[in-house]
Amino acid sequence: MTTGAQALIFTLLDAGVEVCFANPGTSEMHFVAALDDVPEMRGVLCLFEGVVTGAADGYARIAGTPAATLLHLGPGMGNGLANLHNARRAHVPLVNVVGDHATYHKQYDAPLESDIEALAQWTHGWVRRIGSGASIGADAADAVAAAQATPAQVATLILPADISWSDGGEPAGPVDPAPPASPDASAVAAIAEVFRNGERAVLLIGGAANGEAGQRAADRIAAATGATALVETFPARHTRGAGVPALDRLGYLAEAAMAQLEGVEHLIVAGTGAPVSFFAYPGKASSLVPDGAHVHTLAGPDTDVVAALEQLAELVAPDVEPRLAQPTAVELPTGDLTVQNWVQVVAALLPENAIVSDESNTSGVMLPAATAGSPRHDVLTLTGGAIGQGLPVSVGAAIAAPDRPVIALQADGSAAYTISALWTMARENLNVTVVLINNHAYAILRLELMRTGAGTGGPKAQQLLDLANPDMDFAKVADGFGVPSSVATTCEELAEQFSAAVAAPGPHLIDARIPPLL
């Protein structure tokens, strides 16, 4: 006799889903109980659903395969939506399991009743309500395949409690995800002609192209044609550092991005779209494509973008090697921490093969330049703009790659959204070093207040952008959640604490007190 819950977990595991990040409730109790029947499925408790979904995102960015979530009804999914939004924008595979009331119970409009499908559809992903134990295995296999389509997506499985607890669950074997579309050879050839015409061109890559192979192909093209190759503004996973082509990212600030694109006649996009301003500003254009520039799409979202870049490189740069970043020794700075020097400490001490979860926001503006010659590493960024993603993503990344050091560079304001991620780091003894950039402000909003033309703000406005009064002490908060912590106010302290934290197993939080950018 197999329950629906057992069949579901067997099927997920068989399809390659090995971890379930969970914040369960009563309607998920049989799923929870069934975890003991499937020893290979790892259950990881998170204390808030935004940690669950962010961890599943971070896991997928590093593992390349989906994790499952386990969420409690509509409100539980509501709490998980912001990081599902980031996962959607990251195009990662994610199997989102949401428990629901028993089928016959829904008509009673019990207090937790709500429209789960509406929330699932909000993620622009794949959605299915499991209809029976007989179908549960096939539904789960379809969900895993749907999650791994090209582009990858959030696949939501709604699991009624009675189907979970009833016998008659039928596991199913894995379903192959639809393969990516092959590049269109004639489109590739046409774009090769664009590069050969000598007009100023930028090649903007994104998605899977932000890995090593895609960047090598992009840099060969750039080297051979004189074009500039750029990585999209907020990559889900950007492989970089010594030994990898040193492609810059397109700037977040429209002013910076427009400077990078100034005078460009051809913008070739591969694995991403034409760039747009993150927000609208009075009197500023929303599109970042220079007036008169032509936009060419080398590979759309359903296409194997790395193959497309490699085919293009074979056409325009058959004998050209990519230019690789050289290792750079960064000197350790000294004195009080500043926006300028803390990134040099990280750059100087970044361990080999690190995973950097970067939600340092304004405090991290100088990070990419500082770490360009650091040992090879992967940077995971805030793909969808919904803050509170960095700590959960680092949880998932650390579970996907237990042998790699994970460095979470985390702004204070954003940290407050999903701070209980620290507890899961402690519970699972994850190798995460959190550098909590504590500047006591929503510094980015001070900048945005000016950029939107709203001025510098009166005292009431400033109070809403200010995280002082009281200052948060993240070292104490971390201690409270079971993560060892320390406070750094100087480069020397940060360097010593960072080295020690990276060398020691388990998590550590450094509360780095750094004045705001403005």
Add this chain to the structure above:
Amino acid sequence: MTTGAQALIFTLLDAGVEVCFANPGTSEMHFVAALDDVPEMRGVLCLFEGVVTGAADGYARIAGTPAATLLHLGPGMGNGLANLHNARRAHVPLVNVVGDHATYHKQYDAPLESDIEALAQWTHGWVRRIGSGASIGADAADAVAAAQATPAQVATLILPADISWSDGGEPAGPVDPAPPASPDASAVAAIAEVFRNGERAVLLIGGAANGEAGQRAADRIAAATGATALVETFPARHTRGAGVPALDRLGYLAEAAMAQLEGVEHLIVAGTGAPVSFFAYPGKASSLVPDGAHVHTLAGPDTDVVAALEQLAELVAPDVEPRLAQPTAVELPTGDLTVQNWVQVVAALLPENAIVSDESNTSGVMLPAATAGSPRHDVLTLTGGAIGQGLPVSVGAAIAAPDRPVIALQADGSAAYTISALWTMARENLNVTVVLINNHAYAILRLELMRTGAGTGGPKAQQLLDLANPDMDFAKVADGFGVPSSVATTCEELAEQFSAAVAAPGPHLIDARIPPLL
């Protein structure tokens, strides 16, 4: 020249909305700046949207009028959904202001773009997208009136950034909310006949009837007819204690509720619906109405339920006085804290006219009995089952009633969802005493695991219900968020710390270490 943002805030204030709980982003910067142009509108910063929406709920429960929120785009509203769900189930008025991209920017699908209307509709409330500065005042006035309809609801106003920042904003005067329907005299008379027939009856009240006037009428009816009057399981605001009729609440556990309703032939509901089980359990009925019992509705959700109860009381109990709870001196217990004795400490020391935000879950099972004869107080409960509501609600309640002591009785697991509410308590110097019941477990899920027939759980299941390894130290977490704290392990310590905290201005958190119920 008036901007849209200024016109919006002027209109909200004119319609009686005096507080805005905010977690803004770039698209809300002009709203933030405009707060300085309207000194009477109080802006309260919360560090997470679930705190914003829960605080607005708590404010409305005490003030009786709506607060406004300020949320950042779809993901910000996503983070606020769980407590909007609780507010929906509480039937409180709430004006939910959600900033959106500029109208012309939406077509670009910038990273934070999403379907805000879909999320607003999920709350089953009123929704409008502001179309122009010329309409913004009228839209805001309509929203405040819609929020205050009967039943009250969440009214969402979607505010495009360009309408917010453009001149041409036109404020508008307040709109009267539609009054509640008057009771149906023939229905009241028919129900009077039911009470007179001598068959066993229960009168179950809810909503506005949980205040003093409704309970007085209900208890007169009960006293005159021999019926039992009960308050709904999870009232938004339940006035009780010495001098108020001592009506029991219908039990949360279906087993307990069915015992209260056993043998009932007539169930009269007023301001609430026929009771249903919170969750489904294998082999158990979803409806809690005993087989064969007749359900009669005295007043539906659109009706003035207090008036209906008073009319009914005049028919069946014209000369009967309500039976009021007598003040009871509770002896202070001694020794290590237990589920049994901590509630006696609170009962013995509860200050006059307190507001009790109760999210103590399993640890609070003995609270209602212990506090039945305590000084008069209002209890605010978890109306929608979405945990993480107690601390935010206490923030809003304390802002609505600065002269009343607010006591937040808060379970540890639930506290983790919205823990940054502590920071707002510190920032605003709110008179909130948090008794954090730290039992290191999702104790309710241990109970529910058994109740759902899933057994007691293997080691993996138990690990997902367990909040130990590591234990959370909420005293340290509170310190980190700027709230003074202490640890209590005995009744004597709790009593001393509770008395001192209630007597002192500003917030205090007592980390009360209490073994779990099971």
